[in-house]
Amino acid sequence: MNRPHYILLPANPLFVIVSICGAFLLNILPWGQWYGVPDMVALVLVFWSIHQPRLVGIGVAFFMGLLMDVHDAALLGQHALAYTLLSYFAIMIHRRVLWFPIGTQALHILPLLLMAQMVQLVVRVAVSGKFPGWLYFLESVTATLLWPLASWILLAPQRRAIDRDETRPI
Template structure:
């Protein structure tokens, strides 16, 4: 427990909406046939579900899932179901995860992201009968590797001081 503790400012709801929009735009990029491109919307949804469960809940996750369903041209409701479950479980463990340092938080987030991909895989398998291979789950592991960077970026606006004072320790 030798890490510095910051008193964070309240998060701006416009920043939450902006970060989810940027994550959606990152998912829209044509990544080609890269295998391990993370699902940025799922990553941001689980982050805000843990950090701000009252502002980013299951309804936002469902709406973003529908948008991703339309973009991916998948079965309508596939991503919506997966993101809804992701948001529910993130809200369920949010108090526990906040006590841990960021690398340990990433280990708590990994099962949530794997569950999201497993739900998407089960729906696709039920519809098409094709299994994409075990490399399909590498996306969750890449997302977990990005968790410290995402945490640092999304908490940066909350760390700034309202009135800058160089003599204040916090």
């Protein structure tokens, strides 16, 4: 309870856009098809949907889902549906999640990421009839473990003071 609470600066919309584009670029790297490699777009979308729900919402999630569908040559709308639901449920719980410490936030994020993966899996199995195996869900666990690092990186620009002063902690 004695840890300091810093007042964050407003999020720079350009930084939000760059972080989402960077997550997309990380997703299109060749190792994105291995088991356990997290869906960085989903992680960044859920982060910004929780921290900036008016800036990043369902429309951005749908657009990023369409981009991922085109990149993965998946059924058009598979990622879009999953990301849209992910963003919707993240926005629904965003006030609650922000009250918790970072570890508990990660535990709130895990069911959201698993739900998004389950939606993608249902669409994939309905179309192709192939179940990828239980290691498929390792992706959500890895993304949950990356939540503290993602929070630290994505909130870093908001933690700096407008005019620096040695006697002020924010």
